[in-house]
Amino acid sequence: MRKLALALAVLAAGPAAATDLQIEIGGEANGTVTVELFDDVAPGHVERITTLANEGAYDGVYFHRVIDGFMAQTGDVEFAKEGQDMRMAGRGGSSYPDLKAEFSDQSFDRGVLGMARSQNPDSANSQFFIMFEPAPHLNGQYTVVGKVTDGMDVIDAIKRGTGPNGAVVGEPDRMVSVTVVE
Template identity: 50%
Template sequence: MIKKTLGAMAALSLFAAPTAAFAQDDEEVVARPSVFSPINYDATEDVEDVWVLDLSNGERVKVRLMPEWAPNHVERIKTLTRLGFYDGIIFHRVIDGFMAQGGDPTGTGQGGSELPDLKAEFNPMPHVRGSLAMARATEEDSANSQFFIVFYPRFSLDKRYTNFGRVIENMAGVDSINRGEPPQEPTRILQASLASDNKAPPVAPSAPATADTPVTADMLSAPIQQ
């Protein structure tokens, strides 16, 4: 199983164990506009490449997957989605002003799928607001199932993490994901689907979503850094 987590302090360099997942951002935090650059998308033709996330906060978020940027990572997301892998999984590490990370079935940041790790598909596409990228361990070819969505531009991640999509609908729903490392009441993916499957949103649970496995500080030994 691949250990992947995201981390917090902006101008601070934290280093992780070799097996831990992180995104290290060596830039100091500077004021940048929260740009949300458009990408080409045809709602009538590209439904097979639109990832739909129904969240426990009542929001439905749509992400345009970009096989032109990273075909194997896009195929992995599609495969796991159609297996129901992401249904019920929490966002286990959510850093205000940075990103929201999910995709770990254990809810601890230490897990992944049973499929083989992916070879990196680094590309020149920038990590702007709404970018979808894959978390990985120290080794470049270690991405598996965990992903993160960027709240604000993080250009120091460019060509170091595989950027393979961007939010095209309801970025405000991503902004409303509960913060924390881990959050006290984590936001959960109730249902992940592809737009081509035309699934209706599920009924949200009445009780706040919580991780099935308690998460303690010692489990989060490998933060993604800003």
């Protein structure tokens, strides 16, 4: 009986608190973006992003690949930080091992945050992208990690890439700071 009462009390308390990211963006785009992370959809990827954010690894990282009408990519904590040679941007990751894909039925709609990877589905590490527009061809092919809940106007203002494959020429916008909010 006591176990049943405890279980009912837990259910009455409601769902567990969601994990959010607050991203301060600087450059041509300036402002705060809030992302709700989908702990229940991609727990391994959410854990990686929150670990790197808590370590400060994302602070100062550039949006190195930005394709108008598609997405803005960032998170290369190895090669895309302020003061680094941007020719290697997009090739790096973190000191942690790559992650096994956590594909779901979540759609790549406007504002969705997905994990970047190579052709190997199990190669996501630290890089992620935020969608400007829906991209149904990515559904079931990349891991969905979260969605922008506030500040999409800031994402829309990120400097677009004009170089090969969306590479940003000149001074890219950057994540000034990334904070985990629970």
